[in-house]
């Protein structure tokens with residue numbers, strides 16, 4: 001194996017994605033300025049500890065940038081406290097669970113077939129912390145938590161943490177409804193905003209920090225269009241516990257080039273976040289309606305399909321459908337639905353689509369109708385290779401990242417690293 005073999009594969013990946021429709025709901029692309037920073041010398045350095053209290057020398061500029069990221073995040077999310085050091089959303093969840101619970105405590109969370117993330121279950125983070133799981137009661141018709149049953153379950157089971165947020169996340173979760181019960185049983189409310197952080201930043205989804213959560217964890221690279229990284233917000237009262245749980249609890253050195261990229265994405269979101277989030281949701285509703293009108297079982301038609309960046313469709317054999325779509329350069333993923341066999345996640349009936357990345361590339365409602373037609377042709381049995389030709393042609397006009405300061409790198413251009 002030679003260096004060229006790796007670079008060739010990466011180049012081919014770039015070409016493929018430039019000719020594809022990326023619709024995976026947990027991904028996004030960063031701006032040209034952020035991409036530059038991800039290759040910077042920050043990625044070679046260590047800066048354990050807090051800004052101004054590091055265990056290494058050589059960090060005076062790194063300190064400035066991390067402080068910028070903290071200040072920008074506090075401003076954008078109007079938060080009392082933030083920690084920008086978790087290296088991913090799962091890492092942020094680990095730190096939150098360690099800060100707020102002890103072994104054998106109960107965590108109230110969504111089952112994976114109801115949209116919960118694997119890190120909310122005993123196979124992952126909850127298991128590492130030895131937490132018992134109490135499932136949120138779920139209303140499959142509404143694709144949301146059953147509020148009355150949730151309140152009764154909180155009183156009955158007395159969880160230590162009530163977790164909101166999900167990977168299949170169509171509608172805001174009932175945080176306010178859980179507040180009184182949480183207070184009475186002494187539970188902390190945590191909101192995993194991994195999927196919807198960018199929509200919250202643009203003030204277009206729910207506002208967890210004002211609705212009563214104690215801690216909000218997140219990924220910074222799904223609807224929030226930054227580098228792959230994590231983040232945790234909390235009340236002032238919990239600031240020390242969260243910071244300790246991050247360092248030295250669960251992170252040694254955080255990824256400093258990603259913190260630089262995060263700082264720039266925060267600036268971009270302060271400027272363009274509202275317009276981007278609005279368009280992302282409009283696009284999801286339009287894609288849902290267009291697919292529904294083509295005869296597909298898009299969930300929740302009575303609720304306009306979604307209030308987020310996602311739509312979900314029950315297609316039966318989702319694995320085969322996702323593979324056929326991939327052959328047509330339409331990239332999506334299969335997903336468990338509430339009525340699927342929980343023990344067979346490899347063979348679910350759902351397809352999940354997210355519109356955030358195509359929105360970043362400048363697509364609007366008219367383009368969503370084109371995307372829906374391309375998906376429909378594949379799912380109705382047309383040869384994917386034939387559809388692919390039209391996908392490649394259509395995608396030619398959507399190559400530049402919008403909702404950022406400049407397509408030309410200009411002032412952001414660094415000398416060759």
Ligand SMILES: Cc1ncc(COP(=O)(O)O)c(C=O)c1O
Pocket residue numbers: 026088089090091116117119165166167192194195218219220229230
């Ligand atoms: C709800 C939720 N939380 C956490 C994560 C994990 O985030 P990361 O990949 O940043 O660790 C995901 C990933 O998709 C998610 O959907």
